[in-house]
Each structure stands twice: as structure tokens, then as C-alpha cells.
Amino acid sequence: MLFIGPHLIANRVFVAPMAGVTDRPFRTLCKRLGAGYAVSEMITSRPDLRDSLKTSKRLNHEGEAGPIAVQIAGTDAQMMADAARYNIDKGAQIIDINMGCPAKKVCNKWAGSALMQDEALAIGIMQAVVAAAQPHGVPVTLKMRTGWRADQLNALPLALAAERSGIQMITIHGRTREMGYGGVAQHHTVAEIKSRVRVPVVANGDIDSPQAAAWVLKQTGVDAVMIGRAAQGRPWIFREIHHYLQTGEHLAQPLVAEVKRLMLEHMQDHYGLHGPDVGVRSVRKHLGWYVKDLPGGLAFRSAFNQLNDAEQQLRATTDFWDQLAQLGDRLPDPVLNAAETIQ
Numbered sequence: 426m427l428f429i430g431p432h433l434i435a436n437r438v439f440v441a442p443m444a445g446v447t448d449r450p451f452r453t454l455c456k457r458l459g460a461g462y463a464v465s466e467m468i469t470s471r472p473d474l475r476d477s478l479k480t481s482k483r484l485n486h487e488g489e490a491g492p493i494a495v496q497i498a499g500t501d502a503q504m505m506a507d508a509a510r511y512n513i514d515k516g517a518q519i520i521d522i523n524m525g526c527p528a529k530k531v532c533n534k535w536a537g538s539a540l541m542q543d544e545a546l547a548i549g550i551m552q553a554v555v556a557a558a559q560p561h562g563v564p565v566t567l568k569m570r571t572g573w574r575a576d577q578l579n580a581l582p583l584a585l586a587a588e589r590s591g592i593q594m595i596t597i598h599g600r601t602r603e604m605g606y607g608g609v610a611q612h613h614t615v616a617e618i619k620s621r622v623r624v625p626v627v628a629n630g631d632i633d634s635p636q637a638a639a640w641v642l643k644q645t646g647v648d649a650v651m652i653g654r655a656a657q658g659r660p661w662i663f664r665e666i667h668h669y670l671q672t673g674e675h676l677a678q679p680l681v682a683e684v685k686r687l688m689l690e691h692m693q694d695h696y697g698l699h700g701p702d703v704g705v706r707s708v709r710k711h712l713g714w715y716v717k718d719l720p721g722g723l724a725f726r727s728a729f730n731q732l733n734d735a736e737q738q739l740r741a742t743t744d745f746w747d748q749l750a751q752l753g754d755r756l757p758d759p760v761l762n763a764a765e766t767i768q
Contacts, residue, residue, distance in 0.1 A: 427625060427648055429462075429519055429594050430564025432492040434649070436461035438638065438666045439596075441629055441653035442496045442521070442568070449485050450694035451711070454687065455656060456490050459664030461649070463494065464568075467523050470499030470508035482698060486516050496568070498523035500540065502549045506557035513561050520558050522551060524569040524583075525598050538570050538602035541579060548586045555591035566594040568629075571614045574603035584618045584626075596627040596651055606654070616645040627651050633662075635669030642670070658714025660687070678755040685746035688715055689739060696735050705735055712742070720752060721745070 427434045440447060440455045440463035447455075452463040466483045486493045495517040497508045509520045524540045524547060540547045555565045567587050572578035584595050597618060599610030610630030619626040625648040628641050633655035641650055656662050661679050668676050691711065696704040709730050716722035725745050732738050 427461075429492070429494075429566060429625070431562065432518065432564070434462050434492075436667050437642070437649040437670070438663050439463065439627060439649055439651040440656060440663070441651045442466055442523075443653055443657075444526070445707075445710075446657060448482065448695075448698060449487070449489055450691055450698055451660070453489055453694065454691050455660045455663055458661045458687075459667045460652075460660075461663075461667075462492075464519075464521050465493075465495045467496050467498045467526060468508070468512065470497050470501070470504045472504070472507065472511075484512070484515050485698060492518040494519040494521055494566070496521040496523050497554075498526065499550075500546070502546075502553035505550050506553040509554045509557040509563075509565070510561075513558065513563050517563065519564055519566060520554060521566045521568055522554055522592075524567060525596075538573065541569060541583065541602070542573050542577070544579065544583060544586070547583060548590060551587055551590040551592055559591070564593040565591065566596070567592045568596040568598070570598050570600055570602055571611060572601050574601050577601075578614065580614055581618055581621065584622055588622045588624050592624065594625045594627065594648075595622065596629055599628065599630040612641055612645050615641075615647060619646050619648075625649065629653065635666045635675060638666045639670060658711070658717065678758055680755055681746060681750045681753070684715070684756060685743070685750075688712075688746070689742060692735075692739060692742065701735050705733055705738060708738065712738075716745070719749060719757070721748070 427437060438459065438461055440452060440460045442464040444466050447463065447466050455463055468483050493516055495512045497505060497512065497520060499505045499508060512520060525538050551567065558565050569580060569583060571580045580597055587595055597615045599612045599615055600608065612628055615626065615628045627649045628645055628647045629651040632638050632641055632650050632652055638650045652662060665676050692708055695708045699707055712729055713726045716725055729738065729741055732741060
């Protein structure tokens with residue numbers, strides 16, 4: 426069993442926080458499809474942006490199964506502590522500190538993975554956030570990378586400092602900030618950290634199949650794996666991985682009829698959160714991920730991106746999946762990366 430503070434986590438397959446992706450509709454869908462835990466999109470600690478429309482959407486947890494985990498980002502310890510208290514008042518049951526985002530617009534402000542360049546500041550933020558959350562009984566977790574670049578691999582000393590500061594779970598993306606999402610995740614660093622700390626450790630990066638998840642768990646000894654980009658357009662990957670870890674067997678590909686239903690429900694939930702105008706635009710990326718590897722998917726995505734009305738989008742999506750069902754009951758098998766490519 427895996428606990429984060431007082432919270433029992435359903436299984437060892439988690440959803441990674443992804444800006445612009447893991448909103449409440451997507452998190453809810455992933456949890457329905459087997460994810461044991463999900464973290465919100467990154468929320469700024471700046472108080473002047475708390476009332477913005479974008480932030481208000483990211484703070485929406487209505488109907489979401491707990492525990493509710495919120496990721497915060499910033500560069501000022503007191504501001505991060507205040508952000509933790511603010512989000513706890515809004516319903517957060519777990520606070521996650523972002524020290525892993527590689528985006529330039531985040532790192533240029535010394536937030537995200539840029540914090541790894543200033544260990545004293547990073548530790549001060551961890552201590553301040555833990556001190557703010559502890560009186561409320563809310564555990565604090567940390568997500569980071571292996572370091573800023575290849576000659577600055579300092580995830581281990583930061584992990585040890587995090588444990589001393591009261592952090593209750595550590596997630597490591599097996600790349601430096603310099604690597605972005607290129608190259609191959611270096612999970613040996615994750616394994617070293619797992620061997621040196623007592624709190625739960627989670628591996629993230631290049632886990633895109635049941636075989637890859639099993640390989641990483643075996644090689645690193647971590648407590649859980651976190652899935653990011655591989656879940657885009659394939660949210661059922663969580664139940665596939667969980668089933669494989671439990672049985673050693675692969676699930677059959679989803680039925681076309683099931684994916685049609687899931688996607689239409691996802692779209693409607695998305696419109697409900699983001700509104701008819703923003704929702705029509707922002708749902709396009711999800712549609713593109715769902716269909717990119719399917720027969721006729723590229724042509725459909727191109728036509729779909731020209732639609733500016735929710736009802737038109739829903740009708741077009743229904744027609745696409747009905748046509749796809751004529752080719753077979755189940756989705757075609759995806760092309761999976763071999764576990765041997767992970768180092």
C-alpha cells in the first residue's frame with residue numbers, strides 16, 4: 426500500500442501534471458480509467474494572478490475523486506507558503522512543489538526546474554511550504570528533474586534535503602532541464618535516490634507502455650510511476666499498465682464504441698469547464714491526440730480544427746467514430762516503444 430501522508434493511494438500508476446492538459450476533465454477521465462493519483466496543472470504562487478480566469482479554471486475540483494493534489498510554482502518562499510494555504514482553503518488535500526518544469530517562460534523567472542540551480546532557495550521554499558501546510562494536516566510533495574544540466578546533477582542532495590524538510594513524496598523526471606523532453610530518461614539517478622530516502626519515490630519520463638512501467642519499477646525499486654505525454658489521447662493507458670502489473674498480461678485494445686463514448690463525454694466536460702468559446706478551441710489538441718494514429722485521423726483533425734461550434738464538433742466526432750467502427754470493433758494496436766530503450 427502507498428500513502429501520501431494520511432491518504433491511501435489507489436494504485437502505483439499516476440498522472441503527471443501537464444500545463445494546458447491535466448485540467449479537471451482530463452484528470453477525472455484518467456482516474457476513471459485506472460490512474461491511482463493525479464496532480465493539477467501548475468498554479469502560480471503570485472497573488473496578483475489568483476483571480477485570473479485561467480487560474481480559476483485550474484482551481485476547479487468539482488466532482489473530482491480525492492485526494493485533491495495541487496501543484497504550485499514560484500520563487501519566493503513566503504509567497505509559496507501563502508499559495509499553499511490559499512489552495513488548502515480552496516480544497517487542496519496535497520500540495521506539490523514544482524521544481525521540474527523545463528519551459529523557458531517558467532525557468533526564465535527562476536521557477537520550475539530553474540530552482541535546482543539555487544539549492545538554498547529551493548530548500549527554503551520546501552521548508553516554508555511544509556510549515557504552512559502542516560497545521561492543516563496537508564502533506565507536501567516535490568517534483569523535480571535530475572538537475573539543471575549534465576554537469577549539475579544535484580537531485581540526490583535535494584532529495585535528501587527534501588526528506589529532512591518534511592516532504593512526504595518525491596517524483597523525479599529522469600532528465601535534466603537542458604534535455605527538455607529529448608533524449609532518453611536516465612532512471613539510474615531515480616534508483617539511486619530511491620535507495621537513499623525513506624519517503625515514497627515516483628519515477629517519471631519515457632514510461633509509455635505496460636512493459637516500460639514494469640521495467641522501471643523493477644530496475645529502480647520506486648513506489649510508483651507517473652505517466653505524462655503517453656496519456657495524451659490514450660487515457661486508458663493507466664488501466665493497461667495497472668492490469669499488466671497485476672497479471673503480467675496485456676489488455677485488449679479498447680472497443681471503438683467505448684472510446685467514442687469516452688471522448689464525447691470528455692468533450693462535453695471540457696466545454697462545461699472552459700465555456701463554449703475557449704472550450705471549442707482548447708479541445709482541439711485533445712481531439713488531435715485521440716485520432717493521430719487512426720485511419721483517416723489526420724484528415725479528420727484538419728477538418729475538425731476548422732469547426733468553431735461545440736455542436737458541430739460533437740456531430741463530427743460522432744460521425745468519425747461511427748465510420749471507424751465499420752473497420753472493426755477495436756482500436757488498432759498502438760506502436761509501443763520497447764522497454765529495452767529505457768536506460
